[in-house]
Amino acid sequence: MLNLMFKRKKFSKVWDFPGFLTWTFFFFGFLYIPIVILVIYSFNSSKFAMIWTGFSFRWYEKLLTNDDMQQAALNSLYVAFVAAPCATAIATLTALVVVRGGSFKSKEFSNGLVTLPLMVPEIVTAVATLIFFAFIGINLGLINVMIAHTVFCIPFAYMPIKASLEAMDPTLEVAARDLYSDRNSTFRYITLPLLMPGILSGFMLAFVISIDDFIITLMVAGGGSTTLPVYIYSMIKMGVTPEVNAISTLMLAFSIILVTGYWVFSKKS
Amino acid sequence: MKLNAFKIFVYSLILGLFSFGAMAAGKLNLYNWADYTPDELIKKFEAETGIQVIVDTYDSNETLLAKLQASGGSSGYDLAVPSQHFVEIMIKEGLLEKVSGIKNMPNYKYVAEQFQGPSFDPNQEYSTPYQMGSASFAYRADSYSGTGSSMMEFFKPSSEICGKLAVFKSPEEVVNMAHLALGSSFCSEDPNEMQAVMDLLVEQKKCVAVYSSEGINDRLKSGEVIMHAHWDGYSQVGKWEGVDDLTYAYPKEGVVGWFDSLVMPKGAKNIEEAKTFMNFLMNPENMAILSNFAAYANAIPESVNYLTEDMKNAKNIQVPDGIPVVFGKACNKKAQSLIDKVWTKTMQ
Amino acid sequence: MNIQGENKSRNNLIGLLPLWIVMGVFMIGPLIVMAFVSIMESNSYGGIHLKFDLSGYRQILFDTNLFDEMEFNPAYLIIIGRSFLLAVAATIISLIIGFPVAYYISRQKDSVKNILIFLVTIPFWTNLLIRTFAWIIILGKDGVIENSFGFIGIIGDDDSLNLMYTNTAILIGLVYSYIPLMVLPIYSSMEKLDVRLIEAASDLYSTRINLIFKIILPLTLPGIIGGSILVFVPCLGAFIAPDLLGGGKKLLLGSLIQFQFAYARNWPFGAAIAMVLLALIVTILYLNARINRRHEQNA
Numbered sequence: 001m002l003n004l005m006f007k008r009k010k011f012s013k014v015w016d017f018p019g020f021l022t023w024t025f026f027f028f029g030f031l032y033i034p035i036v037i038l039v040i041y042s043f044n045s046s047k048f049a050m051i052w053t054g055f056s057f058r059w060y061e062k063l064l065t066n067d068d069m070q071q072a073a074l075n076s077l078y079v080a081f082v083a084a085p086c087a088t089a090i091a092t093l094t095a096l097v098v099v100r101g102g103s104f105k106s107k108e109f110s111n112g113l114v115t116l117p118l119m120v121p122e123i124v125t126a127v128a129t130l131i132f133f134a135f136i137g138i139n140l141g142l143i144n145v146m147i148a149h150t151v152f153c154i155p156f157a158y159m160p161i162k163a164s165l166e167a168m169d170p171t172l173e174v175a176a177r178d179l180y181s182d183r184n185s186t187f188r189y190i191t192l193p194l195l196m197p198g199i200l201s202g203f204m205l206a207f208v209i210s211i212d213d214f215i216i217t218l219m220v221a222g223g224g225s226t227t228l229p230v231y232i233y234s235m236i237k238m239g240v241t242p243e244v245n246a247i248s249t250l251m252l253a254f255s256i257i258l259v260t261g262y263w264v265f266s267k268k269s
Numbered sequence: 270m271k272l273n274a275f276k277i278f279v280y281s282l283i284l285g286l287f288s289f290g291a292m293a294a295g296k297l298n299l300y301n302w303a304d305y306t307p308d309e310l311i312k313k314f315e316a317e318t319g320i321q322v323i324v325d326t327y328d329s330n331e332t333l334l335a336k337l338q339a340s341g342g343s344s345g346y347d348l349a350v351p352s353q354h355f356v357e358i359m360i361k362e363g364l365l366e367k368v369s370g371i372k373n374m375p376n377y378k379y380v381a382e383q384f385q386g387p388s389f390d391p392n393q394e395y396s397t398p399y400q401m402g403s404a405s406f407a408y409r410a411d412s413y414s415g416t417g418s419s420m421m422e423f424f425k426p427s428s429e430i431c432g433k434l435a436v437f438k439s440p441e442e443v444v445n446m447a448h449l450a451l452g453s454s455f456c457s458e459d460p461n462e463m464q465a466v467m468d469l470l471v472e473q474k475k476c477v478a479v480y481s482s483e484g485i486n487d488r489l490k491s492g493e494v495i496m497h498a499h500w501d502g503y504s505q506v507g508k509w510e511g512v513d514d515l516t517y518a519y520p521k522e523g524v525v526g527w528f529d530s531l532v533m534p535k536g537a538k539n540i541e542e543a544k545t546f547m548n549f550l551m552n553p554e555n556m557a558i559l560s561n562f563a564a565y566a567n568a569i570p571e572s573v574n575y576l577t578e579d580m581k582n583a584k585n586i587q588v589p590d591g592i593p594v595v596f597g598k599a600c601n602k603k604a605q606s607l608i609d610k611v612w613t614k615t616m617q
Numbered sequence: 618m619n620i621q622g623e624n625k626s627r628n629n630l631i632g633l634l635p636l637w638i639v640m641g642v643f644m645i646g647p648l649i650v651m652a653f654v655s656i657m658e659s660n661s662y663g664g665i666h667l668k669f670d671l672s673g674y675r676q677i678l679f680d681t682n683l684f685d686e687m688e689f690n691p692a693y694l695i696i697i698g699r700s701f702l703l704a705v706a707a708t709i710i711s712l713i714i715g716f717p718v719a720y721y722i723s724r725q726k727d728s729v730k731n732i733l734i735f736l737v738t739i740p741f742w743t744n745l746l747i748r749t750f751a752w753i754i755i756l757g758k759d760g761v762i763e764n765s766f767g768f769i770g771i772i773g774d775d776d777s778l779n780l781m782y783t784n785t786a787i788l789i790g791l792v793y794s795y796i797p798l799m800v801l802p803i804y805s806s807m808e809k810l811d812v813r814l815i816e817a818a819s820d821l822y823s824t825r826i827n828l829i830f831k832i833i834l835p836l837t838l839p840g841i842i843g844g845s846i847l848v849f850v851p852c853l854g855a856f857i858a859p860d861l862l863g864g865g866k867k868l869l870l871g872s873l874i875q876f877q878f879a880y881a882r883n884w885p886f887g888a889a890i891a892m893v894l895l896a897l898i899v900t901i902l903y904l905n906a907r908i909n910r911r912h913e914q915n916a
Contacts, residue, residue: 020721027718034751050759090635097632110633113640121854123871124891132647139343151643212744223298223345226325229746234326238303239487248747259742331880338663362662460683479782479864493758602661617692
């Protein structure tokens with residue numbers, strides 16, 4: 001590291017500021033040290049998360065027998081496997097129209113509508129959805145959560161899909177249309193395959209967002225529809241044991257693997 | 270493409286419905302206070318009946334009431350465990366299902382006579398007994414020179430406690446404790462009395478480190494706080510977990526009594542499963558498992574035969590002679606809105 | 618041609634319909650219902666009476682005291698002010714920390730750049746609750762900080778720094794939660810920065826400080842504003858950090874709203890505060906859009 005710093009200095013340019021490297025170094029420390037500590041303490045054999053007594057897998061073993069936690073994890077997966085595809089489908093349709101539909105009246109409106117869940121603070125969305133379901137009397141348990149997640153996930157699926165549509169080279173499609181002359185076939189054999197990486201990226205992001213969502217689920221979920229983050233929240237409230245760290249570590253690993261997969265994937269294509 | 274998106278949508282719908290349907294059979298959704306449901310009891314119930322129990326937790330009667338209210342009469346829970354006065358409120362608000370034939374349940378005969386048809390449910394149409402106990406405060410005797418003989422030690426803490434004090438997150442028990450301390454009565458409609466309660470709470474807040482009703486024993490064990498609003502049995506559990514000097518205070522002004530019951534929230538789907546659980550819990554052996562875990566007293570006298578020595582000798586739950594146990598009541602709307610106002614103003 | 622045009626607009630409509638329906642019913646619908654609830658009378662055990670009543674809003678400024686007399690009550694203004702100040706502080710700290718980082722990353726070669734940016738985004742995709750929980754282990758009594766300080770001998774064994782349950786703890790939690798959202802937009806506006814400009818400027822201005830404040834900062838202003846909004850908005854409505862790190866003692870807007878629905882059961886009041894929060898944010902976004910437009914016109 002030190003070696004590297006010296007090397008940089010040698011080739012220092014006007015736009016290299018001294019200290020920025022160190023600053024960035026500390027920044028990443030700030031970002032990752034808490035996560036590393038969280039992971040380390042999940043291997044703590046003590047009952048109390050803060051007092052280190054030795055290395056052990058006992059909290060991971062305990063998770064294997066924790067039925068409530070497993071049910072919550074299953075619920076999270078059910079929700080994400082419904083919400084993410086729904087959100088991706090809607091986002092894909094919207095992106096196609098917004099990018100390819102030429103100019104039309106409601107374009108700006110639709111574009112803004114997609115990103116609405118990002119503008120409204122999550123707590124407001126959460127209580128509004130809670131009131132809404134209570135008011136019109138929809139009580140379908142997990143399906144309520146799925147609906148709320150679908151809405152919230154749409155902008156996250158939308159952004160990569162729109163970006164990849166905009167970046168797409170139109171000449172291929174034009175050429176194809178010359179050859180096939182059929183709009184549907186062009187779409188099916190050219191546009192869709194080209195767009196697939198974007199759609200998959202959107203799906204993955206929507207999936208991660210759904211799995212991670214907490215506040216909306218906390219307010220909307222009723223009996224039997226507790227998701228993993230809500231379960232973790234109740235665990236934290238009951239006391240800070242390394243079991244929370246263990247389940248958190250698994251969740252972190254899951255998200256990071258998915259997002260890394262997405263990243264590698266999008267870099268390749 | 271339209272076809273594709275449509276397919277994805279249909280598949281996901283099928284997947285969703287399928288998983289939803291699969292969840293409905295032979296399950297029981299229990300909504301209970303945190304740290305109040307022994308694993309052993311659930312495992313035993315599941316082994317005997319084949320019904321899978323899913324437990325969600327809450328931290329106060331208020332949270333439970335809010336959740337049931339917000340779900341507009343179908344919360345998805347099959348059983349919940351409110352205290353006596355909240356059973357009354359929930360019945361009034363139409364949030365509970367009538368449970369038919371409680372009196373004919375095989376194990377109902379084990380319920381002590383004075384707890385059959387309790388005042389909040391005189392015809393035993395809604396509830397079966399869970400546990401009973403009291404609320405007051407507990408402290409680490411090694412770090413505190415007081416004796417816990419007055420409620421004022423909690424509300425006007427000495428300098429050794431100040432900053433190391435924690436209070437429940439919800440008003441009902443705290444406001445009642447303040448009434449005890451001040452000698453006023455529960456559900457007071459007198460603004461002057463409630464003003465005095467509020468002054469006491471606001472004054473106390475200066476010394477409060479955290480308002481929380483969960484993870485109490487951990488907070489006391491780590492020394493983060495040395496005095497905490499507490500329940501008798503739960504503080505005994507803390508003692509068992511190794512906090513030897515954890516002492517539950519029985520102040521001369523009295524403690525706030527409560528009696529928790531199993532009830533069935535409106536719109537419960539697994540009614541037979543819920544009734545099976547109600548009956549299961551009235552069996553003395555099963556009730557003893559619960560008391561051995563949560564360390565509270567219960568309404569099934571014969572459960573004594575199955576209590577552990579630890580439980581029989583539990584010091585924190587034995588009410589000393591001459592200490593009144595005053596049970597919380599369901600307040601009318603005027604009193605209730607005064608309580609809410611006091612609490613909101615204290616919390617701001 | 619005409620037929621195709623009609624086809625196209627019909628296709629457009631079909632394509633947008635799912636979005637309009639889903640967003641209209643399940644996003645805008647709830648907001649409208651919430652606005653409606655905020656002008657209804659509250660029921661003391663939760664829910665509402667269907668009767669027009671503005672007391673949800675009035676309560677923010679004027680409240681009846683226990684004696685049923687109306688009086689000015691600054692408490693909620695204090696909560697709004699506190700939320701505002703904490704959000705501003707979190708934004709400024711994020712900017713100070715994030716700006717040099719964004720700058721440094723933007724000056725690396727592409728492969729390094731990609732990896733660094735990816736590292737910045739990872740925390741954003743992980744669970745906020747879990748990341749905040751990590752700080753309990755660090756800041757808590759006998760937590761990582763107290764232990765290591767005790768180990769070095771700065772504090773005694775029984776001493777406590779009382780880091781948890783303070784505004785500082787909340788602030789750390791907020792900055793930690795949202796700082797990636799500050800770095801990314803600044804980074805992307807740095808990307809567009811013309812290096813030749815800096816080189817030319819460095820010939821004219823003597824110091825690097827001047828370079829930063831006179832050239833780089835103004836040129837990356839859209840990114841800075843964008844990042845500030847992305848941090849400020851979620852901070853203003855934050856719930857997790859004040860709840861876990863603040864001990865529930867110092868209410869912020871987010872926790873105040875949640876409190877109304879989860880404990881106090883005063884729906885109209887909770888809905889009214891949510892409307893106020895929404896109005897604050899809409900105002901900020903609107904101002905931002907206006908600034909952006911002016912910026913574009915100037916450019």
